């Protein structure tokens with residue numbers, strides 16, 4: 269059965285973070301004509317991290333030296349644009365009080381920093397010899413990168429769709 273609380277009990281149970289005056293101040297500050305820059309940029313590292321993993325898989329099946337070159341460029345570009353997206357996300361996080369005050373925003377930040385270090389490792393590991401790097405460790409790093417990209421991207425979507433972070437009120 270659902271627990272019923274009196275008004276006094278509910279006041280005692282109130283979350284001080286939710287009660288904070290800036291809690292609903294989540295409107296984006298890093299945007300072009302109201303469109304958050306971070307949301308526009310993250311599509312690139314997401315797609316490129318999965319492309320790197322797919323290219324590694326293609327090399328495994330075909331042994332064609334074309335695929336390690338694809339993976340090298342895809343992983344490097346994923347890292348570069350991911351870092352740029354991370355900068356816009358971090359400015360948004362620090363500048364917007366209603367984003368800064370929520371623990372969910374910081375969870376996304378921690379996930380994203382782990383992801384960016386894996387994207388950087390994946391690129392750096394391939395630079396000396398892109399073909400030799402693929403099997404097995406390059407492909408394993410790509411798999412980890414794709415998994416972390418899925419988790420970080422899903423969590424970023426949760427910030428927007430569940431908590432309306434970075435959106436514009438009517």
Ligand code: HEM
Pocket residue numbers: 296304305306307310313314350353354355357358359360361367373376377380381383384417420421422423424425426427428433434435
């Ligand atoms: C390094 C630090 C990062 C910070 C501080 C950060 C912060 C944020 C914030 C504040 C939002 C809410 C929307 C906005 O205000 O723009 C967001 C959304 C999002 N983030 Fe990040 N982010 C970071 C990196 C990343 C990375 C590397 C990815 C790539 C996987 C990512 C994927 C997403 C996605 C998919 C959304 C939802 C966008 C939408 O549907 O509109 N974030 N992030």
